[in-house]
Amino acid sequence: MAKNSAKRLKEIVKVSAFYGFGFLVDNKIKRQDNSPENLRLACEDLGPTFIKLGQILSTRPDILPAEYIKELSKLQDNVLPEKFKDINKVIKSEFGKSIEELFLKFNEIPLASASVAQVHEATLKDGREVIVKVQRPEISDKMETDISILSRIFNLTKAKFKDTLIDPSEALNELLDSTRLELDFNIEAENIEKFRKINKSVACIYAPFVISEYSGKTVLTLEKIKGYKIDDKKGLLEQGYDLPDISKKLALSFLKNIFEDGFFHADPHPGNLLIRDGKICFIDFGIIGNLNKTLRDSLNDAVVAVAYEDINKLISVFMSIGIKDGFVDRNQLYEDIDYLFANYLNTSFENINMSYMLQEVFDVARRNNIKLPKELTLVIRTFIILEGVIAQISPEIKVLDIAIPYVKSHNLNKDIDLDEVLLNTHIFLKNSVKVPTKLIEVSDNILSGRTKIKLELKNLDKPLNELNRMVNRMVFGLVVSAMIVASSLVLNSNIGPKVYDVSLIGVIGFIVAGISGLWLLISILKSGMM
Structure with a gap:
């Protein structure tokens, strides 16, 4: 060493x-x-x-x-800030020119000094006022x-x-x-440009321009934004701003970025949010959250499931995106979620924080050996910060009160992805062709004694009629399967009375099997044992 x-x-x-x-x-x-x-x-x-x-x-x-x-x-x-001569060396190393050659003015005293970089005010040769973020030497x-x-x-x-x-x-x-x-400011510049692009149609949201000719891997130059910090209640009220309106717009902007865009500013503390000309201006894009479509849809489904107290839906979300980190007992998971709904969420949503709700839901998954994607944990952290900011300026505004209607509406008005529909239809039709063959194989295995059904009985103290119903459904399901197989064989053999050259016995068999199968499915769904 x-x-x-x-x-x-x-x-x-x-x-x-x-x-x-x-x-x-x-x-x-x-x-x-x-x-x-x-x-x-x-x-x-x-x-x-x-x-x-x-x-x-x-x-x-x-x-x-x-x-x-x-x-x-x-x-x-x-x-503590770096010496100005060292900052000059970083800029000269990046652009091949000194500060004096690049800028008309450059304030030697930094506005802020952090672990990775420090920020200076400056003026370009053309008179534009800018903010220059310079990486610490040898960091x-x-x-x-x-x-x-x-x-x-x-x-x-x-x-x-x-x-x-x-x-x-x-x-x-x-x-x-x-x-x-974080040590590549080109990435932060790209994040700013992307944020500007996805929010260009949102009148109340703004982000600074990147001055690309004065930016690189170790230096980032941005348009200077003069405004009030979002937690400066006195200054904002003196300027006639409506604080609850600002809070609602801020919450809605994050909901849009998270649930629709899948790209969001993940560090919305007061120092990174300025109010200027009626707009909420975001600065410092060092921490950004990304959610792909699958995660966005799953997060959307999770919030809707909580809103409607749909336990089975929430379990489906966990199982679809989570990674099993051990044995998962679905019965225990069901009981934990039911307990969560009954004891924590069975109250007015105005008394619950969005971050608290998500944290509790994620904790249930973790306790049941389901590891959820790390991208979603950044969403929780973002909501924790966001709710803290809103609580400072408008305590009466609750993010969850805004989020639930938004997510429900977004769920109903979600655009249909034609490519996804066609793909799923293709898969369904492809698998449907194999159904008769698979059913014949199953019936052959049953008749020949090669099929074994393994029953694992737990909680024997439960009423025996539950077990009886389960066995009856299994037998009934096998009978329905046999009817489908038999009807398929009759249709293929084309025997018995015919209508339009199609075996009437086979058609009737399919109809009876279909009605019976539908009845069985409905009974299972009603019992909540699906």
């Missing part, structure tokens, strides 16, 4: 021990008070990489308990060193995380991915 790495490792061990986490890196140190607050303080003391790691973990309620998520969300990303090397050390520590301490919710390897991979994205 290099000298600098060894020195840094000692620093990490020392700070970790001070805040009660020394047992993770040194077996000789006893486990101490490792409260959520101590974890946050340790991250702040250890600098940029650990602040970033904490911020990433604050977006992952599927990895850490709620109390840790809440505390890590408070992480402050303010550090990439420093973060790579810390990540390498973390990797070594995690490899040595895997056993200590065995019975916890924390997956160190997963957290480290998240850190690596996030770091690569």
Whole structure:
């Protein structure tokens, strides 16, 4: 290990021990008070990489308990600014020209100084006022060193995380991915342009122009937006703004971006939301959420299922997008969701936060060994921040009150995807052709004794008539299947009385089988045992 790495490792061990986490890196140190607050303080003391790691973990309620998520969300990303001469070197390295050659004015004192970059006000040669985000020199090397050390520590301490919710390897991979994205300002520029494009028809939403000729991998130059911070209630009221109206528009914009566009600003704290000329202006696109169509539809279905207290629908959503992380007992899952609806959500929606509702639903999935996509956890974190902002300026506005009608309407008015319909129709027809052959195989196997039906009986204390009904349905289903097979054989043989050269016996057999099968299906659905 290099000298600098060894020195840094000692620093990490020392700070970790001070805040009660020394047992993770040194077996000789006893486990101490490792409260959520101590974890946050340790991250702040250890600098940029650990602040970033904490911020990433604050977006992952599927990895850490709620109390840790809440505390890590408070992480402050303010550090001492770099010397101006070093900032000039970064700009010259990016463009081949000095600050004096590129800008008419450039404020040496930064507006803000974070772990990865700092922000300066400037004026271009043509007089346009801009904001220049400059990456800290050598920040990439420093973060790579810390990540390498973390990797070594995690490899040595895997056993200590065995019975916890924390997956160190997963957290480290998240850190690596996030770091690569955040250290390339070209990606942030692309995010801004995409956000502008998908919201161009939304009159109340705005994002700054990217000045592309003054932007690159380590420098990002944007249009300067002069406005009021969204939590500046006094300033906004003095300008005649309607705060509840701003809150509703903000909530609706996020619902559109999440449920329709699948692309949303995932860090909507007050410092990133400005009000100017009646528009909500978004800045700092370092954290962006992406949801593909499958995840958007599933999230939509989950919210609708909660709104209608449709337990089976919610289970279907879990099973379709979740990854089984062990045995999943559907009966237990059903009971947990039923308990959730009865004890937590059986109240007016105005008393429930959107983030709380989603968090509770996701916790049920996690307790039942279903791991939901990490992209959806970022949605929860975004709603936590969003609801906090709205609570500051309009406490009477509840995001869930806006979300439920929106999602229901969106569900009803969803455009039909013709390609998807054609594909599903093709698959259905293709499989339908195989049905008679498969049924004949099943009947042959039954008649020859090759088919075995395995029944696993649980909860024997339940009434025996439930078991009787189940067996009766199975027998009835087999009879219906046999009728379909027999009718198919009669039609193929073309025997008996005919109508339009089609066997009447076969047609009647199909009709009777169809009606019987429909009756059986309806009885199963009514019983709730589907």
